[in-house]
Amino acid sequence: MDQFTINLLFVGASFALYIGIAIWARAGSTSEFYAAGRGVHPVTNGMATAADWMSAASFISMAGLIAFTGYDNSTFLMGWTGGYVLLALLLAPYLRKFGKYTVSEFIGDRFYSPTARLVAVISLLVASITYVIGQMTGVGVAFGRFLEVSNEVGLLIGAVVVFAYAVFGGMKGVTYTQVAQYVVLIMAYTIPAVFISLQLTGNPIPGLGLFGTDLESGLPLLQKLDQIVAELGFREYTMHHGDTFNMVLFTLSLMIGTAGLPHVIMRFFTVPRVADARWSAGWALVFIALLYLTAPAVGAMARLNITEQFWPNGTSGEAVSVEQIATDPAYDWMQTWQQTGLLGWEDKNGDGRIQYYNDASPAMQERAATEGWEGNELTNFNQDILVLANPEIANLPGWVIGLVAAGGLAAALSTAAGLLLAISSAVSHDLIKGQWNPGISEKGELLSARIAMAVAIVVATYLGLNPPGFAAQTVALAFGLAAASIFPALMMGIFTKVNNYGAVAGMLAGLIVTVIYIFLHKGWFFIPDTNSFTDADPLLGTIKSTSFGAVGALINFAVAFTVSKMTAAIPQEIEELVESVRVPRGAGVAQDH
């Protein structure tokens, strides 16, 4: 069987599974559509949350980010998991006790202000829509590579599948398909990693193999890696090179942003009890950690494998020859990925060999001069191909490659579905029912939720087909908005007696300052060349625009407290609402509403 047939089989079987689940789990009421009838077991919910959270960025991009930067990109590992501590301790149990359907609904009720709800809905919509574009593009890329269809056709197939289970199943359908998608994506991520870890270190657990011994050299794996990358003029893998303050702030921003992303928070509305919401956050992190503890091993081992492939005779010997790349089956992956335009090499000095090294390093420039090299000859290596190409680089069997294809698609589709659900509930529940037509019947609301979902899929597909050119930049925006507006508002709603004026002023201040800071560095509305600063030389000290979310959150808190102090205290019934949210007793009642 050729590789194409294998890929088709794996992807086709996984899609059939998702559709089957959708037919089984149709939503009949708004409670089922928004919160899966609040009947989801905490372990099941944890698994669905993990699939919801781990997007194309976690599955496809993260290991590549770590592989080519090393220690400094540990920020993603800590940031995207540490947020769950904030969620579990500061938000999830209280929002479950509150017992409504959307994040903005809590903000609107707690701050007794339709304006507060509207501000929350707007930042929620902007954050979710920018985030979903990246997922749709990811679906297109994965299809394009593995099923030999164009990106556009791939994206349309993906959109139809999401449409089928998200529109009909709502939260209920999405939850159970996400469970299936989690199983597919975690197998796809760990199985190749286990093989590679066995090959390199003899340890079947990649997370332990990372700190194990490289069988070939007998040195600790990380020491060996440090050594060979340093010999080629690159920065040592395990060392800290960037700015420490920015690293702390970036990690903190990712954590706060994670805890403020609505599609993750709303998953905690689906469990039966407050106690379940607490456990559920822990289970979510267990399932996320399975991938996140493996990711640094995937990154380091891939970096080692790739470097050794280019220097089969050691870093001081001869580089790999052009002829070997063309004929040796171990290098087939380079041929395959060259066709996608994401990998490229060029024998600049015409010596029949491809020298891969850091041509910006003075020591390497000296060596290049004596050896007659004319610059780094690995001219293009898109870091995003690392996880997808990894099984081929390590010469793993064809079915592993098919599995990785299905896994990448599962990661992108499950996150897209969660985001689309957050968007549709914001439109139908917060905008249509909350602002324009409070008297709408349950049937009418359910219909409008489905229509909103369908429209959101069409818009996301359109934006995925015609990405606005700033797709990669917008993730900073999504996290910035979630960190600067949503998280502080929710936290103050539970832990403080901040009033309506304070909350609105705080959210607006955090939002506006963060957006302006991002636009100043990335260009106004991400239009190229309209930026006044760059992240290499930021406006404030060493604070990059991607790290600004935490500062935005701080501004939100400060403004909210100041304004709240100067205006009237919260009314009695809101005081009672805060008291009631703080204790679990009576949460069951909320189920029936």
Add this chain to the structure above:
Amino acid sequence: MADQTSQKAQAAGKSDAGYWAANVRIILVSLVIWALCSFGFGILLRPMLSGIPVGGTDLGFWFAQQGSILVFLALIFFYAWRMNKLDREFGVEEE
């Protein structure tokens, strides 16, 4: 049944305010550990831990790439267990 326990708890001087204060204390302690293991051991205090070797590198690297995640997990499960116990102590658990 739950009503009885909550009355008993209130009779013993255990109020919702006391419950909340105890919760906030547990959260604060947990967040100190959360920050210490990630921003502390993983980043800021890494130079101080550089003398402790772990598999070809040092303890700070391990905390940044794996240790902090394991601590986060332990914290969330500890919090869930501790709070579910506290709910019963103060008689504020769900029916």
